[in-house]
Amino acid sequence: xxxxxxxxxxxxxxxxxxxxxxxxxxxxxxxxxxxxxxxxxxxxxxxxxxxxxxxxxxxxxxxxxxxxxxxxxxxxxxxxxxxxxxxxxxxxxxxxxxxxxxxxxxxxxxxxxxxxxxxxxxxxxxxxxxxxxxxxxxxxxxxxxxxxxxxxxxxxxxxxxxxxxxxxxxxxxxxxxxxxxxxxxxxxxxxxxxxxxxxxxxxxxxxxxxxxxxxxxxxxxxxxxxxxxxxxxxxxxxxxxxxxxxxxxxxxxxxxxxxxxxxxxxxxxxxxxxxxxxxxxxxxxxxxxxxxxxxxxxxxxxxxxxxxxxxxxx
Amino acid sequence: xxxxxxxxxxxxxxxxxxxxxxxxxxxxxxxxxxxxxxxxxxxxxxxxxxxxxxxxxxxxxxxxxxxxxxxxxxxxxxxxxxxxxxxxxxxxxxxxxxxxxxxxxxxxxxxxxxxxxxxxxxxxxxxxxxxxxxxxxxxxxxxxxxxxxxxxxxxxxxxxxxxxxxxxxxxxxxxxxxxxxxxxxxxxxxxxxxxxxxxxxxxxxxxxxxxxxxxxxxxxxxxxxxxxxxxxxxxxxxxxxxxxxxxxxxxxxxxxxxxxxxxxxxxxxxxxxxxxxxxxxxxxxxxxxxxxxxxxx
Amino acid sequence: xxxxxxxxxxxxxxxxxxxxxxxxxxxxxxxxxxxxxxxxxxxxxxxxxxxxxxxxxxxxxxxxxxxxxxxxxxxxxxxxxxxxxxxxxxxxxxxxxxxxxxxxxxxxxxxxxxxxxxxxxxxxxxxxxxxxxxxxxxxxxxxxxxxxxxxxxxxxxxxxxxxxxxxxxxxxxxxxxxxxxxxxxxxxxxxxxxxxxxxxxxxxxxxxxxxxxxxxxxxxxxxxxxxxxxxxxxxxxxxxxxxxxxxxxxxx
Numbered sequence: 001x002x003x004x005x006x007x008x009x010x011x012x013x014x015x016x017x018x019x020x021x022x023x024x025x026x027x028x029x030x031x032x033x034x035x036x037x038x039x040x041x042x043x044x045x046x047x048x049x050x051x052x053x054x055x056x057x058x059x060x061x062x063x064x065x066x067x068x069x070x071x072x073x074x075x076x077x078x079x080x081x082x083x084x085x086x087x088x089x090x091x092x093x094x095x096x097x098x099x100x101x102x103x104x105x106x107x108x109x110x111x112x113x114x115x116x117x118x119x120x121x122x123x124x125x126x127x128x129x130x131x132x133x134x135x136x137x138x139x140x141x142x143x144x145x146x147x148x149x150x151x152x153x154x155x156x157x158x159x160x161x162x163x164x165x166x167x168x169x170x171x172x173x174x175x176x177x178x179x180x181x182x183x184x185x186x187x188x189x190x191x192x193x194x195x196x197x198x199x200x201x202x203x204x205x206x207x208x209x210x211x212x213x214x215x216x217x218x219x220x221x222x223x224x225x226x227x228x229x230x231x232x233x234x235x236x237x238x239x240x241x242x243x244x245x246x247x248x249x250x251x252x253x254x255x256x257x258x259x260x261x262x263x264x265x266x267x268x269x270x271x272x273x274x275x276x277x278x279x280x281x282x283x284x285x286x287x288x289x290x291x292x293x294x295x296x297x298x299x300x301x302x303x304x305x306x307x308x309x310x311x312x313x314x
Numbered sequence: 315x316x317x318x319x320x321x322x323x324x325x326x327x328x329x330x331x332x333x334x335x336x337x338x339x340x341x342x343x344x345x346x347x348x349x350x351x352x353x354x355x356x357x358x359x360x361x362x363x364x365x366x367x368x369x370x371x372x373x374x375x376x377x378x379x380x381x382x383x384x385x386x387x388x389x390x391x392x393x394x395x396x397x398x399x400x401x402x403x404x405x406x407x408x409x410x411x412x413x414x415x416x417x418x419x420x421x422x423x424x425x426x427x428x429x430x431x432x433x434x435x436x437x438x439x440x441x442x443x444x445x446x447x448x449x450x451x452x453x454x455x456x457x458x459x460x461x462x463x464x465x466x467x468x469x470x471x472x473x474x475x476x477x478x479x480x481x482x483x484x485x486x487x488x489x490x491x492x493x494x495x496x497x498x499x500x501x502x503x504x505x506x507x508x509x510x511x512x513x514x515x516x517x518x519x520x521x522x523x524x525x526x527x528x529x530x531x532x533x534x535x536x537x538x539x540x541x542x543x544x545x546x547x548x549x550x551x552x553x554x555x556x557x558x559x560x561x562x563x564x565x566x567x568x569x570x571x572x573x574x575x576x577x578x579x580x581x582x583x584x585x586x587x588x589x590x591x592x593x594x595x596x597x598x599x600x601x602x603x604x605x606x607x608x609x610x611x
Numbered sequence: 612x613x614x615x616x617x618x619x620x621x622x623x624x625x626x627x628x629x630x631x632x633x634x635x636x637x638x639x640x641x642x643x644x645x646x647x648x649x650x651x652x653x654x655x656x657x658x659x660x661x662x663x664x665x666x667x668x669x670x671x672x673x674x675x676x677x678x679x680x681x682x683x684x685x686x687x688x689x690x691x692x693x694x695x696x697x698x699x700x701x702x703x704x705x706x707x708x709x710x711x712x713x714x715x716x717x718x719x720x721x722x723x724x725x726x727x728x729x730x731x732x733x734x735x736x737x738x739x740x741x742x743x744x745x746x747x748x749x750x751x752x753x754x755x756x757x758x759x760x761x762x763x764x765x766x767x768x769x770x771x772x773x774x775x776x777x778x779x780x781x782x783x784x785x786x787x788x789x790x791x792x793x794x795x796x797x798x799x800x801x802x803x804x805x806x807x808x809x810x811x812x813x814x815x816x817x818x819x820x821x822x823x824x825x826x827x828x829x830x831x832x833x834x835x836x837x838x839x840x841x842x843x844x845x846x847x848x849x850x851x852x853x854x855x856x857x858x859x860x861x862x863x
Contacts, residue, residue: 085591087406092591096591100581103580104581167689167716213411256412
């Protein structure tokens, strides 16, 4: 019985850490920044934290903060050149970053212990700590999304030309998104290190990159809930269905392809939109006369149509 | 010896160029970065390998099979990963995500089938003949590779610039909208481009498998990253750029591995990528595409 | 008093081909100035040049007497230049209110940290902007549709949302790029009323249109563009009778 509880607790911890990493990926994608660098900053956070504890004897919580700061500073430095790039270029640049960090952790054996990784990290980040951190981050991101920063990001993501014509400084918001992403990834990495006793370079490579991307694609990139839902689903599925665990990569791959074609806004965002539509339809009994007249008279569809379309722009 | 390493670098670089050519062709025509191109390369290598080990095919047949496999996998990618998105007018982001997903699937299947083993071409797959010219050891294999790459490049350029098919490809690359207006159906054009780029990647796979004497499921990833460096350095969509940058990267890498260490060689390649992207994303030969940056044109 | 917007011999070439060639015009405050011409005349190019989305090849753009020829688009927007787009560009999945509120960006005062942390100043400002947006919606008769998904609404509604967003920026100069394309006369007329009131409030309005009739009743001054060049300018009735203009439209 206790085994049952303990197994699920470690799964829950895992979900929480990945929730942080997914939120790091979400922040950039929401702003239209095509960064795939979360895994790289997570590695910096994890190794920074782990090495400070095991080699420099730092107190664990200070090391966690230091790891987070490392991720933040790295992303801040890169944010400036990166904000001059767009789309594919940002993707490739951040991919190269992940590779560089991976290379460094694998080959700089004197510091990082190479492929053997760092062991003996005290487990200070228990479920309570992880949960509190995630809750605080979610609250902050909800706030961010609700006010001007989130709004500006939405406009930039959907149509950069419009953003520019409304006076929104695109590079500025790209930078903010990227730095936030680095902060969250660094924090996630540090917490991963302090919740699993050991870290190896391989944990922060292509696998993590794809996993966090898949979580946000699956869940949705316009709201925090998307990242949480995606993280929960993709972390739990392999546990519930052994077959998913064995064929994890194939499943993630097929999932990515299917979701991006048929449900490009992701599960959570689509559900949120559906609920909003249903609420509106129930509330809208009659529209005011002139709105109906002008609506019916002009070219185009009926005033309110379903928002469940996999398309992008109107 | 320096000349020896330079020769090795040229050979490796020319195969990199071949791979990058297919990649840059895809980008030039479809404006997508096919993240699964490395797996196309890898499947081509495996196809060639199994042709030799299971069908006892001579090496030139294996090469053709590798090209065929690469072309088919590439076309399959188009059908399953990219076409549905084109139909829905999906943004660039979706295409990249979809190709990452497809890449995962191709990798996983290859891993399962090959049991994660590192395989090699049988020792006698290619005759081991070495010429000694002015103190340089030149393998027949190296000469053949260079010859093949040169032939392929000429073939591609001839196809693109001297046939009506090629003309249509160039037209769609310039502007899909205009091409449609001119009555050119982009569907077959896209398929040709995927086929050609896949065939080139497949051939590159077999050749690299022979040169480095190893074929394994993860061999495509490092190559894809090098292809990024190459086409960004040489300019997106530029053929001469891909060639020159490919050779350059091959030489730099070979020299770095020979004189410093392989770890450093990796790092050098990626730092170069970083610097090029940040300083001049359009590369040495490419023109800036307005689509890439919403700044004043 | 100098006009709000002055173009002096503005030109833009694309590889030797002049898309816009030595165009000079003035858009004074408080009036609606029209820029008309057949399709492909270069009208939208002129708008893109004014708003900073395209570099000028030569010439000057003056905003309230200040040379803004070299300024970037966000700076021009923040200086009070607003525009609507020929093909509707809204955030389809966002609500009508959200789309309009986006227009208030340049007036935001609450700092970055206040917004990141959700401090009271940010919340108060958000509330204020929502109220002002609702006022705009009422003015345009769309208050009941505030929460609806913009992408699902009719074409006429979407055009109004674009308009509201542009007005939310409280511009000094408003560029309307074919705002009533595809609308019937009744709808176009109701929008015309709004344009008149905007101009009356002191804004300089440049109306780019294709539809001669709509423009006649609305504009105090007309400029006619054909193949990138100005072929006529003046009072609407005079311009309407100008044989060069008639030929440009018939010949197009």
